[in-house]
Amino acid sequence: MRKRRQESFKIRELELEKEIKDIQNEKNILRNKQGTGRTPDEIKRDNKRIDVLDEQISEITSELDELRTKMLSDKKTEKNIGKFYTKWTLLEQELTKLADKHNLGSTVMARYNSGIIMRKLFETEIIDSELYANYQSIRRFRNSIAHGLTTPINKDLEANLVTLDSVYSKIKSI
Numbered sequence: 001m002r003k004r005r006q007e008s009f010k011i012r013e014l015e016l017e018k019e020i021k022d023i024q025n026e027k028n029i030l031r032n033k034q035g036t037g038r039t040p041d042e043i044k045r046d047n048k049r050i051d052v053l054d055e056q057i058s059e060i061t062s063e064l065d066e067l068r069t070k071m072l073s074d075k076k077t078e079k080n081i082g083k084f085y086t087k088w089t090l091l092e093q094e095l096t097k098l099a100d101k102h103n104l105g106s107t108v109m110a111r112y113n114s115g116i117i118m119r120k121l122f123e124t125e126i127i128d129s130e131l132y133a134n135y136q137s138i139r140r141f142r143n144s145i146a147h148g149l150t151t152p153i154n155k156d157l158e159a160n161l162v163t164l165d166s167v168y169s170k171i172k173s174i
């Protein structure tokens with residue numbers, strides 16, 4: 001039941017994001033028309049429409065925030081987010097050790113940036129393409145959550161945790 005609810009939340013989230021994008025597109029069209037020889041009455045009408053669209057975006061954004069809060073309130077999801085970021089931190093620590101071991105971090109940025117370290121490990125053939133691809137996949141997932149681009153559902157968290165565990169184990173064994 002919880003899984004179905006999470007999936008319906010995710011579908012609704014995507015619908016709301018699309019509504020916001022469509023409204024923003026309409027606003028952009030109206031704004032772009034304003035400098036093209038429009039009469040004052042037409043500009044006034046367009047500005048009123050833009051105000052209405054802003055209100056709609058505000059209402060939809062509030063609904064979206066509320067929905068995301070409900071999605072995150074699922075205790076299992078919350079627990080798995082914690083597990084994911086804890087394991088991610090451990091992975092970054094191992095990558096820093098590996099960078100030192102193989103003298104890959106010539107700059108402070110390179111030494112502490114896991115993406116740079118992984119790329120150098122791949123370029124120097126210390127890791128294979130499968131491990132690098134798995135890392136890139138979980139890094140994108142991590143970034144989408146960390147930067148608020150998506151709200152994770154538990155199914156996605158669990159799948160990415162399995163991949164993260166695998167990447168961590170392989171890196172630790174190098």
